[in-house]
Amino acid sequence: MSAVAADAAFLQIQDVVKEFAGFRAVNQVSLDIARGEIFALLGPSGCGKSTLLRMLAGFEQPTAGRIVLGGRDLAELPPHERPMNMMFQSYALFPHLTVAENIAFGPKREGLPKAQVEERVQRMLELVQLTRFALRKPHQLSGGQQQRVALARSLAKQPQLLLLDEPLGALDKKLREQTQLELVNIVESVGVTCVMVTHDQEEAMAMASRIAIMSEGRMLQVGPPAEVYETPGTRFVADFIGNVNLMDGTLTVDEPDHVVIECADCRHYVGHGITGTVGMAVTVALRPEKIFLSHQPQPDGMNCVQGQVKEIAYLGSFTVYHLRLAGGAMLKASVANTQRHSDQQITWDDQVWANWSPSSQVVLTQ
Amino acid sequence: MATWRNLLHNRPRWLGGRGAVIGLPYLFLGAFFLLPFFIVLKISVSEMENVSFKDVLTLQDGVLQLTLKLSTYVFLTEDPLYWRTYVASLQYAAATTVLCLFIGYPFAYFMARARPTAQPALLMLVMLPFWTSFLLRVYAWRGLLTEGGWAAEAITGLGLDRLLLALGLISAPGQLMHTPFSLVLGMTYTYLPFMILPLYGNLAKMDMRLLEAAADLGATPWTAFWKITVPLSKAGIIAGSMLVFIPCVGEFVIPELLGGPETLMIGRVLWDEFFSNNDWPMASAVAVVMVLLIIVPLAIFSRYQAESQEARR
Amino acid sequence: MRGSSQQFNRWFGRGWLSAGYLFLYLPIVALVVYSFNDSPIPNVWRGFTLKWYVQLASDHEMLGGLWLSLKIAFMTACGSVVLGTLAAFALVKYRRFRGRTLFSGLVSAPLVMPEVVVGLSLLLMLVSVQRALGFPERGMATIWLGHLLLGMAYATVVIQARLSDMNPQLEEAALDLGARPSQVFWLVTLPLIAQSIISAWLLTFTISLDDVVISAFLSGPGSTTMPLVIFSRARLGLNPSVNAVATIVIAIVAVGVVIASYLIARGERQRAQEMAAATRA
Numbered sequence: 001m002s003a004v005a006a007d008a009a010f011l012q013i014q015d016v017v018k019e020f021a022g023f024r025a026v027n028q029v030s031l032d033i034a035r036g037e038i039f040a041l042l043g044p045s046g047c048g049k050s051t052l053l054r055m056l057a058g059f060e061q062p063t064a065g066r067i068v069l070g071g072r073d074l075a076e077l078p079p080h081e082r083p084m085n086m087m088f089q090s091y092a093l094f095p096h097l098t099v100a101e102n103i104a105f106g107p108k109r110e111g112l113p114k115a116q117v118e119e120r121v122q123r124m125l126e127l128v129q130l131t132r133f134a135l136r137k138p139h140q141l142s143g144g145q146q147q148r149v150a151l152a153r154s155l156a157k158q159p160q161l162l163l164l165d166e167p168l169g170a171l172d173k174k175l176r177e178q179t180q181l182e183l184v185n186i187v188e189s190v191g192v193t194c195v196m197v198t199h200d201q202e203e204a205m206a207m208a209s210r211i212a213i214m215s216e217g218r219m220l221q222v223g224p225p226a227e228v229y230e231t232p233g234t235r236f237v238a239d240f241i242g243n244v245n246l247m248d249g250t251l252t253v254d255e256p257d258h259v260v261i262e263c264a265d266c267r268h269y270v271g272h273g274i275t276g277t278v279g280m281a282v283t284v285a286l287r288p289e290k291i292f293l294s295h296q297p298q299p300d301g302m303n304c305v306q307g308q309v310k311e312i313a314y315l316g317s318f319t320v321y322h323l324r325l326a327g328g329a330m331l332k333a334s335v336a337n338t339q340r341h342s343d344q345q346i347t348w349d350d351q352v353w354a355n356w357s358p359s360s361q362v363v364l365t366q
Numbered sequence: 367m368a369t370w371r372n373l374l375h376n377r378p379r380w381l382g383g384r385g386a387v388i389g390l391p392y393l394f395l396g397a398f399f400l401l402p403f404f405i406v407l408k409i410s411v412s413e414m415e416n417v418s419f420k421d422v423l424t425l426q427d428g429v430l431q432l433t434l435k436l437s438t439y440v441f442l443t444e445d446p447l448y449w450r451t452y453v454a455s456l457q458y459a460a461a462t463t464v465l466c467l468f469i470g471y472p473f474a475y476f477m478a479r480a481r482p483t484a485q486p487a488l489l490m491l492v493m494l495p496f497w498t499s500f501l502l503r504v505y506a507w508r509g510l511l512t513e514g515g516w517a518a519e520a521i522t523g524l525g526l527d528r529l530l531l532a533l534g535l536i537s538a539p540g541q542l543m544h545t546p547f548s549l550v551l552g553m554t555y556t557y558l559p560f561m562i563l564p565l566y567g568n569l570a571k572m573d574m575r576l577l578e579a580a581a582d583l584g585a586t587p588w589t590a591f592w593k594i595t596v597p598l599s600k601a602g603i604i605a606g607s608m609l610v611f612i613p614c615v616g617e618f619v620i621p622e623l624l625g626g627p628e629t630l631m632i633g634r635v636l637w638d639e640f641f642s643n644n645d646w647p648m649a650s651a652v653a654v655v656m657v658l659l660i661i662v663p664l665a666i667f668s669r670y671q672a673e674s675q676e677a678r679r
Numbered sequence: 680m681r682g683s684s685q686q687f688n689r690w691f692g693r694g695w696l697s698a699g700y701l702f703l704y705l706p707i708v709a710l711v712v713y714s715f716n717d718s719p720i721p722n723v724w725r726g727f728t729l730k731w732y733v734q735l736a737s738d739h740e741m742l743g744g745l746w747l748s749l750k751i752a753f754m755t756a757c758g759s760v761v762l763g764t765l766a767a768f769a770l771v772k773y774r775r776f777r778g779r780t781l782f783s784g785l786v787s788a789p790l791v792m793p794e795v796v797v798g799l800s801l802l803l804m805l806v807s808v809q810r811a812l813g814f815p816e817r818g819m820a821t822i823w824l825g826h827l828l829l830g831m832a833y834a835t836v837v838i839q840a841r842l843s844d845m846n847p848q849l850e851e852a853a854l855d856l857g858a859r860p861s862q863v864f865w866l867v868t869l870p871l872i873a874q875s876i877i878s879a880w881l882l883t884f885t886i887s888l889d890d891v892v893i894s895a896f897l898s899g900p901g902s903t904t905m906p907l908v909i910f911s912r913a914r915l916g917l918n919p920s921v922n923a924v925a926t927i928v929i930a931i932v933a934v935g936v937v938i939a940s941y942l943i944a945r946g947e948r949q950r951a952q953e954m955a956a957a958t959r960a
Contacts, residue, residue: 383860383861384773386765387765387768387769387772387773388769388776388782390762390765391762391765391766391769391782391831391835392769392778392782392785394762394827395782395785395786395828395831396785398801398804398827398828399788399789399800399828400785401804402800402801402803402804403800405800405803405807406799406800469699472692473699475692476693476695477696480692486940486944487940488696490936490940491700491703492703493936494932494933494936495703495704495707497885497932497936498928498929498932498933499889499909499925500889501891501909501913502710502909502921502924502925502928502929503710505710505909505921505925506706506707506709507706508913508917509709509710509917510706512917514723516705517705555702555703559703587685587688608791609790609791612791612792613793613794615793616793616794616795618795618891619891619892622914623913623914633892636795636796636799637795640799640896649799653795653796653799653800656793656795657792660793664788664791664792667787667791668783668784668787668788672780672783672784675771675783675843
């Protein structure tokens, strides 16, 4: 077995199913996670991602399927014998122990000699920059500090796999952005494989090297963030990640290098071929930031549509324009505010043209 | 290792320990709480022979014979003394519960509305009498209510004893002891903390913002109290009422120390049947009927306990 | 309008609370005062004296009862806490097991069941067992058993409240970090419910010390508890020796409760200070 192949299949989740009294929380999920990856499970609440994580940790048993870590079937192992550690959503710091004692808890269970435990604790404290707080109790720390203690505690045993359950959920927005990068740096410097669960897309895309989108217990799409965002495979995924305009239409021209799709209000020219037949019903997914607004349509009349500005949402770094099209449908266009004072003043009730390039849409058949 | 897999698939986290954790208390309760009830039931239908019982189940001529002596129960239902005493016990218990609620609800309410820093002290002051012996405090009322005692002096001095006489709670002016008045006073006094504590627990946890919302929508404080506070404290009211009513029905010590010949309660009857008359079947029958009488409030209480456990999860 | 009704509320509240506390403490004050009364006839104040306390020192019946009650109370408290912890665990940790409703009912029933019923039924059972097996004789052990039944119910309520408030992820975290299930209990769960266990211990100790009816049913010759001594004396009439015992009991309890409250309050204040320091950091 070559090194590459071994790494590619470091953590294998094979056809895992979890049923709770007739309800399938996890439905035939299969994943291969490579060593050293930061992998995110992304999905709305109730999609089964937390259940899957708990099965990895050993707090739930799969109803069917296998979980294999480094070639070893985990079903034999109870939670306290698994070579992985979890950072809980509520941090679950032991309130009656100090920060140092919390971090030392894991290594002590391993039976390490006292000096080594001490050294490990010091190293962890330095890693998360909390050396000064070693003797404080959890309730004496701020939310961000508690999170770092939780992280240090879960890394103290040098686990093969790190599980993160909504790691940034409890933090406010500013702190969250800061912590995202810090967290990634720490995890990468330690070199541990990481599986995280989140419902926050930005978090998943910013931190993970690969994302899996889950819904209702099923895995819908797996891939690097850019791939999932720019090449969604289904309507659900396109809609779930970011903002999108979905337009239903019919395939009218099907050539190997281009296709044309006829929608209610506009015609799409897509600069690549797709697998399909003429007359097929498809959906075109177009992200708002791919649209640019002007008072002129495209010269060939395709990949453009005229609409009336009904809503303007000024969001600081960009502005979202909601256009009502001739047929009554709404189109969202997102324009970056590159100038402090733009000379192109678009205001309510203006008739504008929304234009986009031939490679910016995604054609979806499901 | 292999055993782990088997046990893991059954979900429990504490595995072998689980059996002991549930089993030990269950066994204890079954053996010393449940089983005795069945024995009481059995003895209530047995024949008393000197100091022992004839067995209910006997083997006669190779055939199992069931001899149930039901005359004990018949006697129980026929003799008006028992019937009247049961009713009186229920009445006294009900009166005590109502009084405890009347005094205790505003008490708990104002405690819960006091400054947060003052509340632990207020709570401690309610708990302190609870922790000192109830027997001694009931005995103290004896001193307070006998002629010459502080409470007796105060009540006769204010002329309230004539009111009590008119209400039929005492039989002679100035004689406050060994009357329905002293009995209910003693029981209310003893069981008041049992009413205050669950009510306070409930009211203290109530979200004050609900009252703010009500005020915002135009409700007067009085309306808000009746339409919002009281319904939300229903659980506390039920818990407190059951904690007072059920034990009061079978109360023995307080009627003995503060009650009189006309305030006979069923606890005393049971005691006398057992200790004075040595009539164990009779005492058992009295106990069985007592339990039957309180079975409905008991079920309500049990369900409330189970529900409040669920709510905490 | 709102202002005046708030004012009324405040004064009414203070009045009601004051009257209530007066009602609660009146007997206690009376007990203490009359324990110093130099008169065999209570309620007639004749002068200050300590003779009832002196008499108490040679009151063998009362002292013997006290000693026995203390022993039983100690054993009851220890046993109740153990059984109560087990029962609390069973109710909080195991959501579904066969006979759970019955178990839940059995655990909470002794809280309200009239003591005459509990005492009678337990006694009759013990007598039947004694007839069949030759033991147990009625005495200290049987009283302990009855108190244990009552104490377990109270202990379960107290411990269960704390246990169900505890974050279950704490135990999961301990498991995740490599602690075996038994280690999780001793290292994490127990320290966190420690305060409720102590409260339960004290509560059941008091209840056992104070019990009359169950003790009466289950006691044997030579095993008269202090409440039984007091009860038999109280039945006969007012007795200053009882006042003296009462005052001592009240003093001990008052001191204990005040110290406990002070310690708890100080702990709270310390924690508040530490929290304030933490947010500044």
